[in-house]
Amino acid sequence: xxxxxxxxxxxxxxxxxxxxxxxxxxxFAADIAPAFWxxxxxxxxxxxxxxAAAFAVISANLARFILAGRGERSDDADRS
Amino acid sequence: MPIALNPGFVLLLAAPLVLALPRGLxxxxxxxxxxxxxxxxxxxxxxxAGFVRQMGVEMATLQLDxxxxxxxxxLLITLMLIGAxxxxxxxxxxxxxxxxLAGGAVSALFVGDHLxxxxxxxxxxxLGATWVVFASSHPDAPRAGVRFMVWHGLESLFFLVGxxxxxxxxxxxxxxxxxxxxxxxxxxxxxxxIRAGAPLAHVWLKDAVSRASPAGAAAxxxxxxxLGVYALARFFPAEPMLMPIGAAMIAIGxxxxxxxxxxxASAAYAQIAHIGLCLALIGIGSxxxxxxxxxxxxxxxxxxxxxxxxxxxxxxxxxxxxxxxIGGVGRVAPISCACLIVAGLAVAGAPGxxxxxxxxxxxxxxxxxxxxxxxxxxxxxxxxLFAVLVLRxxxxxxxxxxxxxxxxxxxxxxxxxxxLGAFFCLAIGLAPQWLFGLTPSELTMSPFxxxxxxxxxxxxxxxxxxxxxxxxFGLFPRERxxxxxDLDALYRGPVAGAGRWIGIVALRVFGAADRAAEVLSTRLxxxxxxxxRQLDHPYRPRLAxxxxxxxxxxxxxxxxxxxxx
Numbered sequence: 001x002x003x004x005x006x007x008x009x010x011x012x013x014x015x016x017x018x019x020x021x022x023x024x025x026x027x028f029a030a031d032i033a034p035a036f037w038x039x040x041x042x043x044x045x046x047x048x049x050x051x052a053a054a055f056a057v058i059s060a061n062l063a064r065f066i067l068a069g070r071g072e073r074s075d076d077a078d079r080s
Numbered sequence: 081m082p083i084a085l086n087p088g089f090v091l092l093l094a095a096p097l098v099l100a101l102p103r104g105l106x107x108x109x110x111x112x113x114x115x116x117x118x119x120x121x122x123x124x125x126x127x128x129a130g131f132v133r134q135m136g137v138e139m140a141t142l143q144l145d146x147x148x149x150x151x152x153x154x155l156l157i158t159l160m161l162i163g164a165x166x167x168x169x170x171x172x173x174x175x176x177x178x179x180x181l182a183g184g185a186v187s188a189l190f191v192g193d194h195l196x197x198x199x200x201x202x203x204x205x206x207l208g209a210t211w212v213v214f215a216s217s218h219p220d221a222p223r224a225g226v227r228f229m230v231w232h233g234l235e236s237l238f239f240l241v242g243x244x245x246x247x248x249x250x251x252x253x254x255x256x257x258x259x260x261x262x263x264x265x266x267x268x269x270x271x272x273x274i275r276a277g278a279p280l281a282h283v284w285l286k287d288a289v290s291r292a293s294p295a296g297a298a299a300x301x302x303x304x305x306x307l308g309v310y311a312l313a314r315f316f317p318a319e320p321m322l323m324p325i326g327a328a329m330i331a332i333g334x335x336x337x338x339x340x341x342x343x344x345a346s347a348a349y350a351q352i353a354h355i356g357l358c359l360a361l362i363g364i365g366s367x368x369x370x371x372x373x374x375x376x377x378x379x380x381x382x383x384x385x386x387x388x389x390x391x392x393x394x395x396x397x398x399x400x401x402x403x404x405x406i407g408g409v410g411r412v413a414p415i416s417c418a419c420l421i422v423a424g425l426a427v428a429g430a431p432g433x434x435x436x437x438x439x440x441x442x443x444x445x446x447x448x449x450x451x452x453x454x455x456x457x458x459x460x461x462x463x464x465l466f467a468v469l470v471l472r473x474x475x476x477x478x479x480x481x482x483x484x485x486x487x488x489x490x491x492x493x494x495x496x497x498x499x500l501g502a503f504f505c506l507a508i509g510l511a512p513q514w515l516f517g518l519t520p521s522e523l524t525m526s527p528f529x530x531x532x533x534x535x536x537x538x539x540x541x542x543x544x545x546x547x548x549x550x551x552x553f554g555l556f557p558r559e560r561x562x563x564x565x566d567l568d569a570l571y572r573g574p575v576a577g578a579g580r581w582i583g584i585v586a587l588r589v590f591g592a593a594d595r596a597a598e599v600l601s602t603r604l605x606x607x608x609x610x611x612x613r614q615l616d617h618p619y620r621p622r623l624a625x626x627x628x629x630x631x632x633x634x635x636x637x638x639x640x641x642x643x644x645x
Contacts, residue, residue: 008479009548012471016544023538030530037452039459045535048456049542052463056338057550060468060557063339068562069569 020046084129086141087117087152088187088201091159095179099172106175107493111163113179117186118156121149128192143192146520150374151189151310153518154381155182157504158302165389165497166295168396168490174215178299181208185303189310195246195258195268199239202275202307206232209304212296213288224291227568231284235274242267258315269316276308276359277352279328283568286336286348294392294494297344301351301384309358309377318365323454326363329356330457334464341562343401343473344391350427350465351384354435357461360454361445367521369445374519375438379508383426383434386501387469390420393490393498403476404559410477416490417477419498421470426505428466431536434505437512437527440536444525462536463543471547476559 027042035041039048094113098106121144130141159182166175184205191197210232213225245264260269274281285305289297312322333353340346358376361369393416394401394409410417426433439462446455490498508515516523526532550556 008475009552012474012544013548016541016548018541019537020541020545023534023536023541026530026534027538030534032531036447036449037455039452039456040447040535043538045459045539046542048459049463049539049544050546052460052539053467053543053546053550055334055460056464056467056547057556059335059338061555063335063564064557064560064562067339067565068560069565 084124084142085120086130086187086190087120087156088183088185088190089141090117090120091179091183091186092204095176095183098175098179101172103170103172106172107163107167109163110166110175110179111160114156114159114163114182118153118160121152121156121190139194139197140192141197142190143194144190145192146518147314147374148189148192148310150378150515150518150520151306151381152186154378155186155189155302155306158298158381158385161385161389161497161500161504162295162298162302164500165298165392165494167493168497169293169295169494171215171217171293174212174293174296177208177211177215178295179208181205181212181299181303184208185307188307193314195243195315198311199236199243202311203232203236203239205303205307206236206275209288209300212299213292216291216293216296218291218293221291224287227572228284228288231274231281235271238267238271238274242269242271257317260316260319260321265316269319272308272311272316273325274308275305276312276355277305277329278325278359279332280567282329282332282352283566285352286340286345286566287568289348289388290342290345294389294395297392298385298388298497301348301388302381305351305355306377306381309355309362309373312359313362313370313373313377317362317370320363322359322363323451326356326358326360327454327457329353329359330461332356334461336564336566338464338468339564341402341404341559341564343403343406343469344388344395346403346468347384347387347391347427350469351380353461353465354380354384354427357442357458360457361442364445364451364454366445368441368523371516371519371521371523372438372441372445375441375512375515375523376435378515378518379426379434379438382501382504382508383423386419386498386505387423387427389494389498389501390416390423393494394420396488396490396494399488402559402561403473404561406473406476407479408477410474413490415495416498419495419502420477421474422502422505423498424470424473425466426509428470428540429462429536430466430470430540431509431528431533432506433509436509436536437515440527440532441516441523441525443532459539463539466540466543467547471544471551472556475551 024043024046027045032042038044091113094109098109101109124144126145126149128140128143132139132141162178166178184201184203184207188198188201188205191201210225210229213221213228218224242264245267246258249262249264258265258268260266277285285300288304289300292300312319316322330353333349333351333356337346337349337353340349354376358373358380361373361376391401393413394406397409397413397416398405422433426435429435429439439458442458443455446452446458512527547556
């Protein structure tokens with residue numbers, strides 16, 4: 001039976017939105033030391049986070065497409 | 081006067097004892113042994129003690145310093161939690177195996193720089209780990225145990241060769257640092273990379289953890305690979321090779337953790353990624369980096385054991401902990417699932433949870449232009465794990481739809497162990513200064529400084545929004561009960577087949593050679609017998625004998641004539 005994917009996502013979405021807003025607000029409000037590279041500049045963490053999430057989704061798709069075995073886990077190929 | 085006893089010996093002495101104890105006394109015995117060992121660790125000043133002479137080699141069985149103290153405290157706290165956790169089930173052999181594993185690992189920590197004793201204790205821990213897998217009731221556990229034994233056999237072989245060459249080259253001298261470029265150092269380095277789960281050897285951890293029992297998985301998470309991290313930090317600090325190796329472990333771990341349906345295997349891959357972070361920090365080798373390794377190893381041990389204990393409760397309820405089958409379980413087992421989410425947040429480095437303070441220390445250690453790629457990998461790992469070990473299971477646990485029919489129930493002891501694990505995840509995350517005070521180069525940074533806190537919550541918020549958006553719009557693949565092929569698929573499939581084929585061919589060649597040898601020996605035996613029979617009758621009258629007699633008479637006549645002349 002297919003179930004809705006959005007049901008439980010709502011509260012987590014609100015939580016993450018609050019985290020993002022709070023983080024960006026605090027980062028721009030706080031007195032922050034000079035960044036040692038562009039990835040450490042204010043706002044860059046959001047880009048890294050979104051990129052990491054995209055990496056997770058792409059990895060999952062890629063792994064399921066290339067490396068997934070068939071059926072349920074009974075993957076001992078050396079089973080005689 | 082403080083007792084000069086290696087704390088690991090207490091656990092090793094308790095291991096045979098639990099085999100004989102009734103069920104009710106085994107968990108308190110495990111916890112009491114861990115407490116006694118912790119008392120031995122904390123009751124002594126730093127230094128060397130317990131000298132013995134064995135087979136002509138002088139050795140100290142106890143060397144306490146800041147490095148092994150941090151690891152020892154983490155392992156012994158975890159053993160106490162596992163002691164509480166084991167009260168929920170009945171398996172005396174697994175209890176003894178866990179104590180042997182923990183005893184070997186803790187003994188290896190506290191022999192300090194003595195390589196031979198370290199190798200002996202680490203090999204004992206490896207045997208204990210294999211026993212833990214064999215003691216599991218999982219249907220694939222015996223085969224996983226054999227594979228695990230092969231990995232540990234290979235590691236022990238490298239250890240043995242490395243230690244022997246080291247002994248030849250350096251005698252009994254105890255050296256704090258070993259050169260990975262030397263022959264002996266290379267073997268020891270390779271053995272430790274296997275133990276730490278470096279690329280190509282990373283498969284044993286997820287293979288063993290996903291086939292072990294719930295308590296066994298928690299013990300394997302704490303006591304196996306982390307010993308490799310400790311030894312690399314002790315013997316190979318600032319080894320540059322460890323930086324790319326660590327980065328590769330982060331990439332492999334994050335990749336598979338994102339895709340694995342089995343959450344216990346996914347957690348094991350996440351642990352591989354965090355161990356990679358530790359190895360990269362050891363490779364950086366600065367005082368801050370080495371202090372960050374200490375702290376991060378401590379929180380890895382606590383947080384991943386807590387995560388495996390939480391997942392073990394799900395295994396107890398459903399028979400497995402696959403994302404595809406945990407839908408709605410949050411309503412059936414709210415406490416276990418809450419502990420699971422807390423442990424997941426700790427593993428992801430969420431502020432206020434165990435791994436956040438040590439992750440900020442790691443980021444500070446890598447915050448240089450030369451190592452910015454490592455800094456990026458550390459940051460990205462936190463975001464990936466938040467998506468795949470917190471949001472992904474949470475969406476299923478508390479999602480719509482009916483829960484799977486439960487086949488069992490998490491026992492009180494298992495829930496208690498998970499709650500205690502979650503408590504430690506929160507306690508360390510909220511008050512990390514005592515942990516920072518334990519590290520060899522005391523960390524003085526404040527993890528809750530506004531810039532660090534802002535960066536981390538911004539990172540996790542953005543990762544969460546991006547992941548949830550892609551999940552809701554169906555870009556994340558639907559959860560199915562599939563298994564993913566890793567390197568082990570190679571040696572369990574084609575390599576195992578090739579091994580079987582080579583075995584059959586070798587047996588046939590051996591059989592043919594055996595038959596040929598049998599025919600040859602029969603013929604040689606016949607010929608030898610014939611010769612012997614001939615020699616047994618030297619005076620038998622024959623034509624040749626008559627000729628010899630005539631020749632002899634002729635020679636005598638010639639000699640007589642020559643004498644007269």
